[in-house]
Amino acid sequence: MADVRRVISILVENESSVLSRISGLFAGRGYNIETLTVAPIPNSNHSRMTIVTKGNKRVIEQITKQLHKLIPVYKVVEHDKMVEKEMVLAKFPIDKNLSDIQALCQAYNGGIANVGKDMIIGMVTDEPCRVKHFLEATERYNPIEIVCSGVVAIER
């Protein structure tokens, strides 16, 4: 069975140990985590986690079933039709062309987030495959540091 990439959203009780329950489940059972994001859902005592994982069909099925078994887990969605976005912050030296970098960031739904004495910070938010292209495109501007947020997704 071939490995597939899957985006899984998990609705959980917002309690202190819930992240370790989920990350521990992945580690203990040998499942992959490519990215993981978590934040509380406004006006509720729930949080939402988005995990990007890889595995064959049987593994993905086990992941969703094992997640369901955790007591503080309300809902597990293995996304099929979804909108997914990832954010990137990229820091460049000031000696690079500011307008080039601005144009690049704009092409990927972003712009310049901050300009300092000796650096520029660009920000983009786009689909994961486009983010990959953005990261390739930044290479010629010698980025000092790149921070990726991990994927968030919502079912269409």
Add this chain to the structure above:
Amino acid sequence: MKMNGARMVCEALIAEGVKTVFGYPGGAIMNVYDELYKQDRFEHILNRHEQASVHAADGYARATGEVGVAMVTSGPGFTNAVTGLATAYMDSIPLVVISGQVPLSLIGTDGFQEIDAVGISRPCTKHNYLVKDIKDLPRVLKEAFHIARTGRPGPVLIDIPKDITAEVGEFKYPDSVNIPSYKPTTKGNNRQIEKAIDAILKSKKPLLYIGGGVVLSNASDLVRKLAKIGGIPAVETLMARGVMGHNNPLLQGMLGMHGNYSSNMAMSETDLIIALGARFDDRVTGKLSEFAKYADIIHVDIDPANISKLVNVNYPIVADISIVLEKLINKLEDKIDSNRYSNWREVLNRYNEIHPLSYKDSDTTLKPQWIIERVGELLGKDAIITSDVGQHQMWTAQFYPFDRPRQWINSGGLGTMGYGFPSAIGAKKGCPDKTVINITGDGSILMNVQELVTASEYNIPVINIILNNHFLGMVRQWQSFFYEDRFSETDLSYQPNFKALAEACGGIGYDVTTKEEFDTALTDAIKKDRVAFINVAIDRFENVLPMVPAGGALYNMILSDNKESE
């Protein structure tokens, strides 16, 4: 009503109908022990090691079907309890374990006897709690018992900081539990059940594959009934011994690594597996690609994650087995003809005639299988049999005439040496009218031997039959088969005087080298009604057979010391 957290714990145990708590005090749990001292509604058994406390609670749970309760202190008290939690977790046994924790203000400071109990126990509990607010304590206690006993049962840990057990709060034990994210499926999908019925009616060689879930669901009578109305042959896993009853003509025996020939061949040739509360463990399936190649599979299990985990299932039914079996029996009763599978039954009977489960008895040395059969003849279905882990465990599973569920108590999933004696203590507390025998080995018994003191103090007359081959026998057997007789660290020739050891701790000891001596010792031990060690010198090199080598196909069994099946 206002009370401190410690009293709340005691009140909750009383409200849950707990009769016996197994435990060991220490600094962080002292508040609870102080309240425990002031009440007389439940009894506390002081084991001499926290691991034994949890195993005893586990044995109590398995023998009675109720939730077992253990209590330990923080730090080493808790870490000693981890093996007990993991043992219960792997076999889905309902436990509530209460551990003390350092005060909230000290958590995270590497305080004296501080350890992250919730972090350590996360992978070996069904759920766990760290109580940080006295207001949560009544709800947490109620939820813990509910989670432990519902759905797929399992151990639940409640870790309570010392300042929480001291703090005074309002106590009202909740009448009901409301956990929106925890609603086990119990009824089963009717369309899948209909499809399963069609599959059974079309099948030519169906086979009931019975697992420990049947015991947990108290569904043995229904399984026997289904087998009977359909004339459907059955195999049991290690955890399900006793479900069908050893005299049941439909029972082939135990399957798996040390299963008998007809059971393993039945699994290899069946065209329809009806799996009930079994989880296709590697010790059962052998090589997966060769496992039950000709079979469609109906799988009834309360845990959806068990279905299609290792083997693809055609008819998945997530449900409590009892509920599904009632539906199956209702619908099949008029439709199924118990003669339909008579050819299949004859095939299996013939397999059993060709290669029955057997051993070669001897006049000069005692054979472990004879001892087990003899205990069976003398005590039969009245006794509760526990075991440790190793050769003696497999021989007991093979040769004891188990006749009812909850008669056979052993650590199947985790394989915990040292489980047998404390779990026997728990079983005896739960079922005081039954004779409780721990069949153990000279390796395993030493892993919780301190329980001699516990059993003596409370006069819990558990009889330990030590099948003594002066070896770590199962590992020695593998070394003989697969490591060219290099007996690396398995020779246990240096050992205590077991008879004297038992006597030193207030029990009775017997050294046995002949059949007559064994009969005399067992009869005397039962009569004296005290904790006993019967140290039986057995054939040093006896092997557990048949055997499917790890990773091999189920139909490729080593049948005797010099014969393999084709």
